[in-house]
Amino acid sequence: MDSSQLLGITTFTFLFASFLYIAALVFRTENMGKAATGFTIIALLILTLGLGLRWIESYQLGIGHAPLTNMYESVVFFAWTIIIFYLGIEWKFKTRTIGAFALPLAFLAMAYASFAPINRGINPLVPALQSNWLLAHVITCFVGYAAFAIAAALGIMYLAKTSFAGKSSVDQSKELLPPLATLEDITHKCMIIGFIWLSAGIITGAIWANSAWGTYWSWDPKETWSLITWFVYAFTLHARYTRGIKGKTIAWLSLVGFIAVIFTYYGVNFLLSGLHSYGSS
Amino acid sequence: MQNNNSLWQFFASVKLALVTLFLIATTSIIGTVIPQKEPFQFYVSQYGPKTAQLFAILDIPDMYNSWWFISLLFLLGFNLVICSVDRFPGVWRQIKADGLQVGADRIRKMSTQKSWRSDAPVSDSVLSIKELLKKHGWQAAEKQTDNETVIFSQKGSWTRTGVYLVHSSILVIFLGAIIGSLGGFKGSVSIPETMSRDKVVLYDSREIVDLGFEIRCNSFAIEFYENGMPKEYTSSLTVLENGTEVLTRDIEVNSPLTYKGITFYQSSYEAYQDFVVTAVNTETGSRKTVVSPFQKQTEWPEENVRFGVINAKVRGQSIVSIKIWFAGENGPPSTMWLDENSLTTLDENNRNYQVRVKQMYATGLQVAKDPGVWWVYIGCGLMLFGLYVAFFMSHRRIWVLVTASDKGSAMVMSGSANKNRPGFENVFDTLASDLERT
Numbered sequence: 001m002d003s004s005q006l007l008g009i010t011t012f013t014f015l016f017a018s019f020l021y022i023a024a025l026v027f028r029t030e031n032m033g034k035a036a037t038g039f040t041i042i043a044l045l046i047l048t049l050g051l052g053l054r055w056i057e058s059y060q061l062g063i064g065h066a067p068l069t070n071m072y073e074s075v076v077f078f079a080w081t082i083i084i085f086y087l088g089i090e091w092k093f094k095t096r097t098i099g100a101f102a103l104p105l106a107f108l109a110m111a112y113a114s115f116a117p118i119n120r121g122i123n124p125l126v127p128a129l130q131s132n133w134l135l136a137h138v139i140t141c142f143v144g145y146a147a148f149a150i151a152a153a154l155g156i157m158y159l160a161k162t163s164f165a166g167k168s169s170v171d172q173s174k175e176l177l178p179p180l181a182t183l184e185d186i187t188h189k190c191m192i193i194g195f196i197w198l199s200a201g202i203i204t205g206a207i208w209a210n211s212a213w214g215t216y217w218s219w220d221p222k223e224t225w226s227l228i229t230w231f232v233y234a235f236t237l238h239a240r241y242t243r244g245i246k247g248k249t250i251a252w253l254s255l256v257g258f259i260a261v262i263f264t265y266y267g268v269n270f271l272l273s274g275l276h277s278y279g280s281s
Numbered sequence: 282m283q284n285n286n287s288l289w290q291f292f293a294s295v296k297l298a299l300v301t302l303f304l305i306a307t308t309s310i311i312g313t314v315i316p317q318k319e320p321f322q323f324y325v326s327q328y329g330p331k332t333a334q335l336f337a338i339l340d341i342p343d344m345y346n347s348w349w350f351i352s353l354l355f356l357l358g359f360n361l362v363i364c365s366v367d368r369f370p371g372v373w374r375q376i377k378a379d380g381l382q383v384g385a386d387r388i389r390k391m392s393t394q395k396s397w398r399s400d401a402p403v404s405d406s407v408l409s410i411k412e413l414l415k416k417h418g419w420q421a422a423e424k425q426t427d428n429e430t431v432i433f434s435q436k437g438s439w440t441r442t443g444v445y446l447v448h449s450s451i452l453v454i455f456l457g458a459i460i461g462s463l464g465g466f467k468g469s470v471s472i473p474e475t476m477s478r479d480k481v482v483l484y485d486s487r488e489i490v491d492l493g494f495e496i497r498c499n500s501f502a503i504e505f506y507e508n509g510m511p512k513e514y515t516s517s518l519t520v521l522e523n524g525t526e527v528l529t530r531d532i533e534v535n536s537p538l539t540y541k542g543i544t545f546y547q548s549s550y551e552a553y554q555d556f557v558v559t560a561v562n563t564e565t566g567s568r569k570t571v572v573s574p575f576q577k578q579t580e581w582p583e584e585n586v587r588f589g590v591i592n593a594k595v596r597g598q599s600i601v602s603i604k605i606w607f608a609g610e611n612g613p614p615s616t617m618w619l620d621e622n623s624l625t626t627l628d629e630n631n632r633n634y635q636v637r638v639k640q641m642y643a644t645g646l647q648v649a650k651d652p653g654v655w656w657v658y659i660g661c662g663l664m665l666f667g668l669y670v671a672f673f674m675s676h677r678r679i680w681v682l683v684t685a686s687d688k689g690s691a692m693v694m695s696g697s698a699n700k701n702r703p704g705f706e707n708v709f710d711t712l713a714s715d716l717e718r719t
C-alpha cells in the first residue's frame with residue numbers, strides 16, 4: 001500500500017460522503033447525516049495517513065521533506081484543511097447542511113489532484129525551497145484558503161436561499177437551509193478566520209522571500225494576487241460599517257474573494273509567470 | 282475628535298476606505314498581466330507604438346512605483362490616520378469609562394441578567410460577592426448609595442484598541458517600506474573565487490555603490506541530487522576591513538550573511554574554464570592557492586614546483602575529475618587524475634604536497650541594504666496580534682446591584698460584552714450560578 005492508493009481511496013470516499021450529505025439535506029434523514037459525518041471522518045483519517053506515508057516515502061527516497069511542495073501536494077493538503085475546517089464548523093454550529101456544499105469542494109480538489117495532468121512525483125527541493133518558512137507559508141495560506149472555501153460555500157447557500165424564497169415550488173428550501181442570519185453569521189466568522197490566516201500566509205511568504213532574495217515584497221504576480229485577495233476580504237469586512245451593504249452583497253463578495261483565491265493559487269501558475277512557477281510542475 | 286468639517290468627514294469615512302481598497306485591488310491586476318520593467322521597445326513590439334506611448338505616460342511599465350499607485354497607497358494611509366483620529370477619542374472614553382457611574386435603571390434593563398435573593402444582610406452579600414468575583418479573576422469595585430450598592434468589574438477594556446492596532450500596523454509597514462526605499466539599496470555583484478570586491482551595481486539605476494569594506498569569495502560549490510537537480514549552492518565569504526579579515530562564513534540560498542547592515546544572498550553562479558589549485562607542503566605547512574587556466578603552466582617559486590591542468594572529465598554540467606601534472610626542479614613531471622575538489626597527497630622533490638583542484642566559479646550575490654525591514658516585521662507582528670485582539674477578545678463588564686430586602690438582600694447581576702456575546706453569556710451564566718450558591 002503506498003500513499004497514492006490511500007489518496008485515491010480518499011477521493012472516492014469524499015464523493016460518497018458528498019452524496020450522503022446531499023441526500024441527508026434533501027430527504028432530511030438524521031441517520032444519513034450521521035453516516036455522512038462518519039464517512040467524512042474516515043476519509044480524513046485515510047487522507048492523513050496518506051499524507052504521512054508520502055512524507056515517510058520522501059525520506060526513503062533520501063530527499064525528505066513535508067508533502068507541501070508542489071501543485072499536487074498542495075491541492076491534497078487543501079482538501080485536508082477544508083475537511084478539518086468543515087468538521088470543526090459542523091461540530092461547533094451543530095449543522096450538517098454545509099457539508100452538502102463543502103464536501104463536493106474537497107472532492108473536486110482531490111479529483112483534480114488525482115486525475116489532472118500534473119506531476120504527482122515526490123521531487124527533491126531546489127535550494128530556494130529548502131526553508132522552514134516554506135512550511136509556515138504553505139500551511140498558513142492553505143488554512144486561510146480553506147476558511148474562504150467554506151465562506152464561499154455558505155455564500156452560495158445564502159444566495160440559493162434568497163433566490164428560492166417566494167417561489168412556491170421550491171419553497172421547501174426555506175427550511176432545508178439554515179436561516180439567513182445564521183448563514184451570514186458563519187460566513188462572517190469564516191472570513192475572519194481566513195483573513196487572519198491569509199495575513200499570516202502573506203507575512204511568512206514575505207519573510208521567506210527576504211531570507212532567500214533580500215526583498216520581502218517584489219510585486220511578482222503571485223504576491224500581487226495574494227494581496228488583491230487580501231484587499232477583497234478587507235473590503236468585505238469593512239463593508240458592514242456602511243449602510244446598505246450586507247446579506248446578499250456579502251454573499252457575492254465571499255464568491256468574488258474565493259475566485260481571487262483560486263486565481264492566486266491556481267490561475268497565476270498557469271496564466272502568468274513569476275517566482276512561484278515551481279507550483280506549475 | 283468629532284469634527285463636522287466636510288473635508289474631514291470625507292477623509293474619515295469608511296466609504297472612502299472602500300473606494301480606495303477597491304481601486305488598489307483592481308489596478309493591481311494591471312501589473313500582473315502586463316510585464317513590468319521591460320524596456321520601452323518591448324511594449325512597442327507587443328502592444329504597438331500608440332499603446333506603448335500611453336503606457337509610458339501612465340507609468341504602466343513600472344506601475345507599482347508609479348505616482349498614481351503610490352498616491353493610492355498614501356490615500357489609504359491618510360484615510361486610516363484621519364479615521365483613527367476621528368474615532369479613537371470615543372473608544373478611549375469607553376475604555377476609561379467608570380462602570381460605577383452606570384445608573385441602576387440601565388443595569389436593570391440589560392438583556393444579560395440574573396437575579397436572586399439571600400438571607401445575608403447587604404454588607405455581607407457585597408463582601409462575599411466581591412470575594413468570589415476576585416477568585417474568578419474579576420477585580421471588583423463598589424459604590425454605595427442610599428438604598429443600594431453597585432458592584433462593578435470588567436475585563437479586557439484595552440481590547441477595544443484591537444482594530445486600532447491593526448490600522449496602525451499598516452502605517453508601521455508603510456513607514457518601514459519608505460525607510461527602506463529612501464535609505465536602502467538592492468544590487469548585485471559577481472565575485473570569482475579567490476578574488477574580492479568592494480563595489481556593487483544597483484539594479485534599478487545601474488549606479489555603482491561603494492560597500493565601505495571588501496568581500497572575498499574563498500570558494501563556491503554546487504551539490505547535486507542523484508537526478509541532476511541542484512541541491513545546494515554554497516559560497517564561503519570573508520569580509521575584509523582595510524585588508525584584514527574580520528568575518529568568514531558560508532552562505533547558502535535562504536541563509537545569507539549580514540555585515541554592517543548589508544546582506545549578501547546567494548543568487549547565481551558562473552562557471553569558468555579555469556581551475557583553482559590549492560597546494561600545501563605537509564612538512565613546512567607553507568601553502569598556495571592560485572587560479573590556473575586550463576592547459577597553462579603555473580609556478581610556485583618558493584617551493585620550486587610547477588603544475589597545470591591538462592585534462593578534465595565532465596558529467597552533466599559539472600567537472601568530476603581533473604588530470605594534472607606536477608613537476609619539481611628536476612626529474613620528470615608526474616601526471617595523475619584527481620577527483621574534483623578532493624585532497625590528494627603527491628610526492629615531489631622528496632617532499633609531500635597535499636593538492637586540491639577544483640573548477641573555478643564566480644559566485645553571484647544579491648546585495649541588499651534595507652534599514653526599514655525591521656519596521657516592516659514589527660508592523661507584521663503588530664497586525665497579527667491586533668487581528669487576534671480585534672476578532673477574538675472582548676471587553677466584558679459585569680454589574681451586581683445589591684438591595685436590602687425584608688429578609689436579607691436582593692441581587693441583580695447584569696453584564697455586557699462588545700463582541701462574542703454567546704461566549705460571554707456562557708461565562709456569565711457559570712459566574713452567576715456560582716455567586717447565587719453562596
Ligand code: HEM
Nearest residue numbers: 234237238241293294295298357360361364444447451671
Ligand atoms: C488594508 C487596510 C485595512 C485593514 C487591513 C483593516 C483592518 C480592519 C479590521 C480587521 C477591522 C475589524 C473588522 C471587524 O471587526 O469586523 C477593521 C475595522 C474598521 N476599519 Fe479598517 N482596515 C483597513 C483600512 C481601513 C481604512 C483606510 C479605514 C478608514 C476609514 C478603516 C476604518 C475602519 C473602521 C471604521 C472599522 C470599524 C472599527 C470599529 O469596529 O469600531 N479601515 N479594519
